[in-house]
Amino acid sequence: MxxxxxxxxxxxxxxxxxxxxxxxxxxxxxxxxxxxxxxxATSDLTSSLRDDKLVLDARDDAARFVASQGELRGAHLEAALLHIRAQQPQLGASDLQLAEAILAL
Structure with missing residues (x-):
């Protein structure tokens, strides 16, 4: 068996x-x-925003935001985040991810 x-x-x-x-x-x-x-999506975002003055002006605020783990938010960064989300509404990135992308430009 x-x-x-x-x-x-x-x-x-x-x-x-x-x-x-x-x-x-x-x-x-x-x-x-x-x-x-x-x-x-991130590379498309960074290539389209590389020449955007509003986003480039937010680099210092983005650096502070990333360094503080999201605690310090500047006016330039807020404007850039709103602008990016208006340009790329399908992008589901967090504020921290977008700030890191701004720093990568």
Whole structure:
């Protein structure tokens, strides 16, 4: 009787291993795809704002904001954040992420 169960157990383990690998691959593809979309959106944002005087004027405020972990907010940064969100309404970035993007310009 045990001799007949061994092939079924082996087949079950193989199927379970394949399902786990497929699930891991699908999850990894989804996470990496999301990161790629975020990087693309950020690079599109930075390239379009690189010549924007309002955003460039906010660099000092953005540096203070990032250094204080979001505690110190300047008027130039507030204006730039409003401007960026008006230009890119689909962008779901936080204020801290946008301030870091301003510093990267």
């Amino acid at each position: 045990h001799r007949y169960l061994l092939p079924f157990c082996a087949a079950g383990l193989l199927l379970a291993g394949n399902a786990s690998a497929a699930s891991f691959t699908g999850t990894t593809d989804m996470v990496v795809g999301g990161l790629i979309n975020t990087v693309d």
